[in-house]
Amino acid sequence: MEIQFLGGAREVGRSAVLVDDALLLDYGTLTGEPPQYPVGRPEPDAVVVSHGHLDHVGQVPALLRGDRRPPIHWTPPTAELARVLAEDSLKLRGYECTFTESHVQRLGEVEERHGYGEPFVVEAGGTDYEVTFFDAGHIPGSAHVLVDSGGRSPPGSRAESDDGDTRLLYTADFHTDDTRLLSGSTARPDADVVICESTYSDVTHEDRSRVEERFVETVRTTRYEGATALIPAFAIGRTQEVLTVLEDTEIRPYLDGMGQRVTDIVRRHPGYVRNADALRRAKSGARYVTGRDGQRERIAADNEAVVTTSGMLSGGPVLRYLSMLRSDPTNRVCLTGYQVEGTNGRRLLERGNCELDGGVVPVAARVDLFDFSAHADRDGLRSFLDDYRGATVLVNHGDRCPAFAEELRGDGYDASAPELGERVTV
Numbered sequence: 001m002e003i004q005f006l007g008g009a010r011e012v013g014r015s016a017v018l019v020d021d022a023l024l025l026d027y028g029t030l031t032g033e034p035p036q037y038p039v040g041r042p043e044p045d046a047v048v049v050s051h052g053h054l055d056h057v058g059q060v061p062a063l064l065r066g067d068r069r070p071p072i073h074w075t076p077p078t079a080e081l082a083r084v085l086a087e088d089s090l091k092l093r094g095y096e097c098t099f100t101e102s103h104v105q106r107l108g109e110v111e112e113r114h115g116y117g118e119p120f121v122v123e124a125g126g127t128d129y130e131v132t133f134f135d136a137g138h139i140p141g142s143a144h145v146l147v148d149s150g151g152r153s154p155p156g157s158r159a160e161s162d163d164g165d166t167r168l169l170y171t172a173d174f175h176t177d178d179t180r181l182l183s184g185s186t187a188r189p190d191a192d193v194v195i196c197e198s199t200y201s202d203v204t205h206e207d208r209s210r211v212e213e214r215f216v217e218t219v220r221t222t223r224y225e226g227a228t229a230l231i232p233a234f235a236i237g238r239t240q241e242v243l244t245v246l247e248d249t250e251i252r253p254y255l256d257g258m259g260q261r262v263t264d265i266v267r268r269h270p271g272y273v274r275n276a277d278a279l280r281r282a283k284s285g286a287r288y289v290t291g292r293d294g295q296r297e298r299i300a301a302d303n304e305a306v307v308t309t310s311g312m313l314s315g316g317p318v319l320r321y322l323s324m325l326r327s328d329p330t331n332r333v334c335l336t337g338y339q340v341e342g343t344n345g346r347r348l349l350e351r352g353n354c355e356l357d358g359g360v361v362p363v364a365a366r367v368d369l370f371d372f373s374a375h376a377d378r379d380g381l382r383s384f385l386d387d388y389r390g391a392t393v394l395v396n397h398g399d400r401c402p403a404f405a406e407e408l409r410g411d412g413y414d415a416s417a418p419e420l421g422e423r424v425t426v
């Protein structure tokens with residue numbers, strides 16, 4: 001099996017892995033100005049998508065340009081989230097977008113949806129691969145992808161290794177801990193090769209229940225003090241988790257922006273969350289903002305809590321609220337995830353100011369960061385890899401892939417961190 005890294009190699013963003021020049025795993029966007037795309041111009045016979053985040057699925061519609069119609073395999077939630085992201089990209093980038101409305105429509109013609117633990121056969125480059133999704137615990141519908149190049153051999157048979165068959169496990173993004181929204185990843189299917197994400201390979205997350213406590217206490221105190229808590233949250237996963245955490249309290253948050261549509265989608269797939277009842281209660285407890293009749297101004301003026309996009313303050317209704325809330329030091333901004341370097345959220349956290357309304361303005365409102373991470377930390381990654389001591393480990397999706405690979409080698413693993421564009425034969 002030959003594996004080529006077209007993106008997400010020694011970086012986070014634009015994930016894309018090409019197997020045997022024919023089967024493409026993920027095809028994402030690295031957001032920024034300008035956005036970056038995977039290298040090369042793959043013409044895959046089939047595409048398998050791990051989950052509905054822009055850095056894994058953002059460029060998939062562009063694969064349907066011209067006459068090409070490769071089938072796209074994903075879970076039901078990923079299918080719907082991919083469409084939301086594609087439509088958002090079209091809206092944001094307009095003519096600069098790498099695909100058009102008609103390519104997004106074509107997704108419906110070529111897609112095939114599969115649940116967890118349901119093997120399916122994908123034909124690519126003359127080989128029948130058997131592919132299976134396993135719950136990765138990262139966002140609703142997220143999957144580890146197992147690709148078995150011996151799809152025709154009976155699973156587990158001796159013939160597999162004799163024929164030179166290879167079982168590749170592409171972890172994609174995963175979390176090993178349970179959260180209010182999702183159960184952590186537990187599946188550890190046999191594999192000869194593991195492509196492992198490494199986003200937080202040198203981080204130990206604060207205990208989740210402690211994060212939840214601090215978060216609820218902060219929102220509660222802010223409201224008691226007669227101020228408003230602004231809660232920026234990623235639309236996918238984080239918004240539903242935050243609502244589910246607040247559902248357990250007396251706080252009835254407002255929900256504004258893209259998180260509304262995504263919450264509705266996740267609600268339609270109750271089998272992909274840990275506690276569908278809790279999410280149902282969370283959704284009915286949240287007050288959807290329409291933005292009509294000065295509703296946002298009223299929310300900002302009252303002692304309320306509002307959950308809104310974007311999570312790193314790069315756009316969306318959160319900027320409207322921030323503009324109204326920023327000068328009162330009793331108000332509070334509760335960031336709910338890691339703020340990437342160069343983002344407005346990072347600027348706010350480090351310098352106490354923000355790009356807003358066409359300029360840089362000071363923010364007097366207090367700012368807190370709550371680490372509701374959706375990725376395994378160092379211990380999570382190591383406990384996952386404990387089950388793959390005999391496998392070849394290819395580290396990707398991180399800022400320190402070579403360092404993590406070296407740590408693993410020091411511990412006896414056959415590990416490396418391929419570079420962008422590199423081909424690895426396994």
Ligand SMILES: [Zn+2]
Binds near residue numbers: 138
């Ligand atoms: Zn992700």
